[in-house]
Amino acid sequence: MNRALTGKIALVAGATRGAGRGIAVQLGAAGATVYCTGRSTRERRSEMNRPETIEETAELVTAAGGEGIAAPADHLDPDQVAALVRRVDAEQGRLDVLVNDIWGGDGLFEFGKPLWEQSLEDGLRMLRLSIHTHAITSHHALPLLIREPGGLVVEVTDGTAEYNAKYRKEVGFFYDLAKSAVIRMALAQSVEIAPYGATALSLTPGWLRSEGMLDNYGVTEETWRDAVEKVPHFAISETPALVGRAVAAVAADPERARWNGTSQSSGGLAKEYGFTDTDGSRPDAWRYITEVVERDLPADVTGYR
Template sequence: MSAPLKGKVALVAGATRGAGRGMAVELGAAGATVYVTGRTTRARRSEYDRSETIEDTADLVTEAGGQGIAVPTDHLDPVQVRALVDRIADEQGRLDVLVNDIWGGENLFEWETPLWEHDLDNGLRLLRLAVETHAITSHHALPLLLRHPGGLVVEVTDGTADYNADNYRVNFFYDLAKASVLRMAFALGHELGPRGATAVALTPGWLRSEMMLDHFGVREDNWRDALERVPHFAISETPRYVGRAVAALAADPDVARWNGRSLSSGGLAQVYGFTDLDGSRPDAWRYLVEVQDAGGPADTTGYR
């Protein structure tokens, strides 16, 4: 099997579950050594109180063909992040791919609740988890990434720049968090581009994460049962789909053409030719604009 990222080192910050796990596994499938971080381990859970762990993710990376290394890290703590980067430098001497996927805000925002009615402590913690963590991690990791030319930074968000510019996203805090991550990639593109590295923002579509499947009371093997409740869920994708987008970017010798851009898993699938696990190519953000938001009936014909 092809291993275009053999010899490359990646850090997926926030890889316990969901998109982070999917990206870590696909980087491993491409041959990379992948450091996976998060706050939930086999010995201790985060406030999510879920069963997925970073050790599980690391094992999946190794099973896929790479080398998975789990490092418990709270990315709000600069001391822990510095120790993480120092460890990667000591063990590998390089960092080729940094994926900032830290989030942790699902239980902190209230749908369509205005700022003045929203719990302030929860909103501010959401911003810290979604924005401050990315800044801390990049601050400490980028000097290592810049040791070798061709490094890639992927800022993971929800929504493309075009979509988020025209649509209110859930509430003040959520909207601000996701817009901030988009702007981080733009700013980092200006700072990294002249120094031989690339930064992009990347969004999955409607993600069939572990938490989303639980929300609908389904599993990956019967996820279509949820369509009776939410027909537009038909456009959803697995976490491995956005993982394949990251792997394709990391293996692209001309990745600098994307510097500072906002990208999506569905859009990149059309460019690089990868598919989701079922062989389809869902293009969720085009579907949302042209079908769901336009009030059309659920029909993914031409969109996957």
């Protein structure tokens, strides 16, 4: 992208790890100034109790060529989010890209259990973490983003609108609702901000090799293929850089309004814009899941990455 986002200001809400970190770093690689927000800092961990911090993310953004700014914030607290946006306004006077990637729901759902067998407390907490946070952040950030035309809102979710149109029984009621609601939130914002020359879309990574996923399989990014022996379909997985490059590509596209209101995937946008994952491949996870996994076919990523 040849530093196409130099001078642009981005706020990545939920940039501590995973997709959020990948997006922040790739926006930085394209030259942007990126406010990296979250609850996990070097002084204090969030309830996720993981070692990654927003300071580390900000340092990675700067190392990639942008300017990373660590901005601690609990996005369930409207006052903290309002203060965060005031800070961006005071320091930059504008906001060009808003990425809502707040999640924090790992460990709050159980695979394969019906609604009445799941913890109501955990389920409602998941919805607050994944839906209320996005609404609070957009409520406060959109007035700054629409101040000048050309703004971009990216709602990060799991699954495309087409895939999530059916109930995802394997992940259960609360998770399915959380991820489907985010797609609808992107659609709603696309209608409301379009008159101001801004664009909103939802975006899903594929099978993400996040820090937590790698830990779950007992591998690192360097050894991730070792997990394919036990979980063959993991061969379609991708790094957080792929979804990050998707956001950066859309943000740098002068015709980004063509995506307004749509549901996109990292693999689909990789084909559209021609970028690749860090290994030079273009994993198309959602097509693979539909055509291979759901048909109970043997793992074979030929033609899918």
